[in-house]
Amino acid sequence: MRRDFYIILFTAILIAVTGIINIYSITHHSSPHWLRQTVWLIISVIAALILFRIDYLRLYNMKWILYLFTLILLLMVDIIGMEGGGARRWLKLGSWSFQPSELAKLTIIIIISSFIDEKWKPEGWDTKDLIKAFLLIFIPAALVLVQPDLGTAGILIIIGGLLMIISGMRRKTIFYIFLFFIISIPILWIFMLDYQKARIITLLNPYSDPLGKGYHILQSIIAIGSGGITGKGFGRGTQSALKFLPSRHTDFAFSVWCEEHGFIGAVFLLALYAILIFMLLRISFYAKRRFGSFLVLGIVVMFIVEITINMFMVSGMFPVVGVPLPFFSYGGSSLLVSFMGIGIACSIIWDRITRRLVQ
Amino acid sequence: MRFHPHNPESPSFKKKVYSIYIIFSVITCVILLRLIYLQGIRYERFWRLSERNRIRNEVLYPERGYIFDRNGIIIGDNRPSFDLYIIPEECEERCKFTLQKLSSILNIDFSFLEAGYNEWIKNHRPFEPFPVKMDISYESLIKIEAEKFFLPGIYITEIPVRKYRNDVAFSHLLGHLGEISENELKVLKGKYSLGDIIGKTGIEAVAENFLKGEKGWEQIEVDALGRKIEVLSIKNPVRGSPVYLTIDARLQEFAHSLLEGKRGTIIAMNPKNGEILAYAVHPSFRASDFVRGIEKIKWQEYTSNEKAPLFNRGSFALYPPGSTIKPFFAIAALEEGLINPNSKVNCPGFIWIGNRKFRCWKKEGHGVVSLINAISASCDVYFYKVALLLGKEKMAKYLSLFGFGKETGIVLKEKKGLIPASESFTPGEIANIGIGQGAILVTPIQLLRAYAAIVNGGYLVKPRVIMKISEKDGVELDPLLIEKLPIKEKTLEIIKEALFEVVNGERGTARWLRSKTLEMGGKTGTAQVVKLEKYKFYKEEDLPEKYRDHALFVGFSPYRDPEIIVIAIIEHGGHGSTRAAPLVKKMIEKYYELKK
Numbered sequence: 005m006r007r008d009f010y011i012i013l014f015t016a017i018l019i020a021v022t023g024i025i026n027i028y029s030i031t032h033h034s035s036p037h038w039l040r041q042t043v044w045l046i047i048s049v050i051a052a053l054i055l056f057r058i059d060y061l062r063l064y065n066m067k068w069i070l071y072l073f074t075l076i077l078l079l080m081v082d083i084i085g086m087e088g089g090g091a092r093r094w095l096k097l098g099s100w101s102f103q104p105s106e107l108a109k110l111t112i113i114i115i116i117s118s119f120i121d122e123k124w125k126p127e128g129w130d131t132k133d134l135i136k137a138f139l140l141i142f143i144p145a146a147l148v149l150v151q152p153d154l155g156t157a158g159i160l161i162i163i164g165g166l167l168m169i170i171s172g173m174r175r176k177t178i179f180y181i182f183l184f185f186i187i188s189i190p191i192l193w194i195f196m197l198d199y200q201k202a203r204i205i206t207l208l209n210p211y212s213d214p215l216g217k218g219y220h221i222l223q224s225i226i227a228i229g230s231g232g233i234t235g236k237g238f239g240r241g242t243q244s245a246l247k248f249l250p251s252r253h254t255d256f257a258f259s260v261w262c263e264e265h266g267f268i269g270a271v272f273l274l275a276l277y278a279i280l281i282f283m284l285l286r287i288s289f290y291a292k293r294r295f296g297s298f299l300v301l302g303i304v305v306m307f308i309v310e311i312t313i314n315m316f317m318v319s320g321m322f323p324v325v326g327v328p329l330p331f332f333s334y335g336g337s338s339l340l341v342s343f344m345g346i347g348i349a350c351s352i353i354w355d356r357i358t359r360r361l362v363q
Numbered sequence: 364m365r366f367h368p369h370n371p372e373s374p375s376f377k378k379k380v381y382s383i384y385i386i387f388s389v390i391t392c393v394i395l396l397r398l399i400y401l402q403g404i405r406y407e408r409f410w411r412l413s414e415r416n417r418i419r420n421e422v423l424y425p426e427r428g429y430i431f432d433r434n435g436i437i438i439g440d441n442r443p444s445f446d447l448y449i450i451p452e453e454c455e456e457r458c459k460f461t462l463q464k465l466s467s468i469l470n471i472d473f474s475f476l477e478a479g480y481n482e483w484i485k486n487h488r489p490f491e492p493f494p495v496k497m498d499i500s501y502e503s504l505i506k507i508e509a510e511k512f513f514l515p516g517i518y519i520t521e522i523p524v525r526k527y528r529n530d531v532a533f534s535h536l537l538g539h540l541g542e543i544s545e546n547e548l549k550v551l552k553g554k555y556s557l558g559d560i561i562g563k564t565g566i567e568a569v570a571e572n573f574l575k576g577e578k579g580w581e582q583i584e585v586d587a588l589g590r591k592i593e594v595l596s597i598k599n600p601v602r603g604s605p606v607y608l609t610i611d612a613r614l615q616e617f618a619h620s621l622l623e624g625k626r627g628t629i630i631a632m633n634p635k636n637g638e639i640l641a642y643a644v645h646p647s648f649r650a651s652d653f654v655r656g657i658e659k660i661k662w663q664e665y666t667s668n669e670k671a672p673l674f675n676r677g678s679f680a681l682y683p684p685g686s687t688i689k690p691f692f693a694i695a696a697l698e699e700g701l702i703n704p705n706s707k708v709n710c711p712g713f714i715w716i717g718n719r720k721f722r723c724w725k726k727e728g729h730g731v732v733s734l735i736n737a738i739s740a741s742c743d744v745y746f747y748k749v750a751l752l753l754g755k756e757k758m759a760k761y762l763s764l765f766g767f768g769k770e771t772g773i774v775l776k777e778k779k780g781l782i783p784a785s786e787s788f789t790p791g792e793i794a795n796i797g798i799g800q801g802a803i804l805v806t807p808i809q810l811l812r813a814y815a816a817i818v819n820g821g822y823l824v825k826p827r828v829i830m831k832i833s834e835k836d837g838v839e840l841d842p843l844l845i846e847k848l849p850i851k852e853k854t855l856e857i858i859k860e861a862l863f864e865v866v867n868g869e870r871g872t873a874r875w876l877r878s879k880t881l882e883m884g885g886k887t888g889t890a891q892v893v894k895l896e897k898y899k900f901y902k903e904e905d906l907p908e909k910y911r912d913h914a915l916f917v918g919f920s921p922y923r924d925p926e927i928i929v930i931a932i933i934e935h936g937g938h939g940s941t942r943a944a945p946l947v948k949k950m951i952e953k954y955y956e957l958k959k
Contacts, residue, residue, distance in 0.1 A: 171379075225401060226409050226412045228401050228402060228409075229402055229405050229406060229408070229410070229413075230406070230413035231402055232402050232403075232406045232410065233403065233406075266402060267399070267402045267403065270398050271395070274391055278391060282384070289380070297376065308390070311390075312390050312394075321397060
């Protein structure tokens with residue numbers, strides 16, 4: 005029981021430490037990013053331990069306060085946020101900055117899990133429920149979208165949507181949602197910004213413009229491919245060391261890892277993620293309340309979605325969107341929220357340990 | 364709190380969890396397969412790409428080998444050329460501002476520059492430098508360096524470029540350079556790359572392999588923007604081997620100055636070994652126009668110029684030899700025993716051949732002339748008769764013996780010329796060939812070499828231009844070739860004496876050149892140019908230039924053991940004795956002056 009938590013926590017810390025080593029390899033010449041990330045890791049582990057101890061039912065009670073708090077933070081970002089790379093994403097506190105859109109992921113998981121719990125319909129959701137749930141997801145997602153941060157906004161919608169689908173959906177509804185997506189693609193295309201369109205075009209053929217718009221994808225693929233089986237060695241990634249690779253310590257950290265440690269390193273990292281996901285999924289069976297089970301599933305879905313998008317993106321199977329690899333990429337907010345997710349998910353274990361009865 | 368009990372062990376919930384298991388496993392497998400593809404199957408390709416990404420090779424251009432004259436004077440060396448570029452990426456929106464400033468410094472029309480720049484950025488990547496101006500002047504360079512801070516994006520490269528001691532005097536001998544053509548690239552594949560400058564004609568082309576040197580390269584580590592981070596390795600370029608010519612630069616320049624304003628050629632040679640001492644052709648071209656590859660407009664200017672400045676008159680032009688051919692027919696007739704030195708001919712100023720009257724150039728006639736008189740006074744009647752005695756076959760045999768009708772072997776591009784061959788000729792035509800008109804055409808270098816064979820005792824030498832390459836002997840490129848002619852020494856001595864008489868005899872056609880110190884011999888010639896009937900009886904000076912005859916003179920010195928032989932041909936110059944002979948004399952005087 006409790007051992008499950010420690011295995012999960014240990015695995016997550018292992019991934020994070022690997023990530024810090026990777027960050028050190030890339031940036032120790034220029035800035036002490038690795039040190040900053042280490043501080044964040046310590047904070048994150050403490051947060052996970054605290055959340056693990058807290059009764060997860062409190063989250064249920066606090067859900068609206070949390071929801072409102074998140075919306076305010078997101079609004080603050082839109083108004084007074086710090087700019088970086090053409091978008092306002094951060095809130096600054098001294099020399100530390102925080103990305104509220106990361107927190108929004110947890111908020112949506114909590115709010116949707118409780119929604120599922122409250123409005124549970126064994127036969128599947130009706131349209132009214134779906135609209136309500138959609139609004140709950142869409143409001144924070146829209147605030148993220150205007151930053152603009154298409155990647156995170158998309159992830160918020162995907163996490164919330166998947167949670168709704170998993171919890172139960174009529175075949176007909178699934179069909180309609182599918183239809184809606186098909187129709188919305190061309191409409192979405194019209195409203196997309198030029199650089200977003202370009203990213204999708206170049207994904208289909210990165211070689212068309214290797215030094216222009218296909219640059220990021222191609223450089224990342226070259227980095228991964230040139231690593232081979234064993235990699236070029238720690239600190240020897242030529243692609244990354246010479247700044248060929250963009251955002252190499254954040255979104256493209258996995259490319260650097262693959263370049264320096266090759267296929268073996270990549271498999272090692274994938275194995276750690278597999279352990280993490282499988283262990284977390286096990287916890288969903290411990291919950292005595294529907295809210296708890298879906299909380300765990302939501303967090304697992306969040307990790308899976310982020311891992312998938314990031315790894316697909318850096319290996320050229322998905323357009324370039326700003327999605328970090330959880331636990332591994334540089335970024336305090338992402339690390340903190342990921343560990344908080346672990347803490348929350350594992351606190352479900354207490355259902356089993358204390359054998360609290362369901363009324 | 365309203366909590367809904369829920370059984371996590373229920374089959375429906377289990378189904379949900381297991382489907383997440385499966386989906387995640389599938390995704391992991393997809394990622395693994397992708398990694399196997401990228402890192403396993405395509406590994407080598409990406410590894411190569413990553414290496415190329417990092418390391419860039421830059422060509423370092425070598426200096427062309429120096430060209431020296433026989434006394435070690437540098438005729439051709441190199442100078443740095445400063446080329447000005449703009450890197451669009453580095454100045455971005457300020458590029459226009461930079462261009463504007465440059466246009467005023469360099470005196471280039473701004474709208475022209477701007478148009479070129481706009482075209483460039485459309486077709487090139489932003490880090491590819493846009494060439495603003497090649498080979499900017501020192502003054503511009505200093506101004507630009509001074510204002511560098513206010514000229515964002517500029518980039519100046521320095522490459523060695525050919526420079527000549529005299530831009531025009533050596534042009535036809537040294538030839539010209541030019542950008543390598545697609546054809547040449549195919550033939551010389553592997554050795555050159557697009558945009559390279561190679562020798563196209565003359566010595567620059569003949570000695571290209573030695574002069575070109577070896578390119579170097581610099582392996583530099585660059586970032587994604589192509590900016591140099593570090594030089595990883597460097598191979599310095601190697602300057603081409605020096606080439607030493609047989610030319611005396613000062614004599615050559617003197618010859619060129621003598622031709623100023625004229626059309627023609629002056630070639631000086633050592634008759635003993637064929638070493639060319641001067642090779643001047645006028646009009647000439649500016650060799651500097653070609654050193655970076657000639658601009659289209661300039662090329663058109665050259666090719667459309669009616670004076671044909673690119674035409675190498677020394678070895679590629681054909682002239683009727685006129686009277687200068689007479690000594691060779693005299694040799695033929697003596698050798699064949701058809702005449703003897705004392706044979707006398709009466710020249711009344713004309714001769715009837717068939718029903719046509721053939722005139723001597725001297726209307727009143729030369730009276731009774733011997734062979735020596737006939738040559739020194741250049742009597743036409745005598746040689747009409749000699750020609751008729753010889754006939755076509757024997758004329759051709761001796762002309763061929765003296766190297767007419769075939770290449771001399773000089774390293775420059777040359778023509779074969781024309782000697783009477785298979786066609787049949789009327790006696791009138793044969794007689795005409797006897798005075799160097801009609802079916803006989805020679806190049807100046809051929810004529811010079813044939814005369815050298817008379818004065819050096821019967822040795823036909825190949826004209827040589829390249830003395831040596833580097834420190835080793837340049838024989839493989841321009842070897843010394845001497846052929847002993849089967850002519851009796853006595854015969855040659857008689858002819859040589861006659862040539863001496865031309866300058867020194869009472870009746871010599873160039874007797875006003877007589878000089879005790881020079882001991883000069885030679886032969887005048889006037890090659891008739893086809894004229895309209897109405898000009899037939901005009902005096903030479905009154906004729907329009909293009910109808911005037913070509914003036915020829917071949918002279919040598921000293922008489923006993925000649926060390927220099929010079930030919931001068933002035934197109935449309937008029938009489939050889941008055942227009943060409945004085946130039947030869949000046950050349951010989953200059954030769955002795957320089958020798959001191």
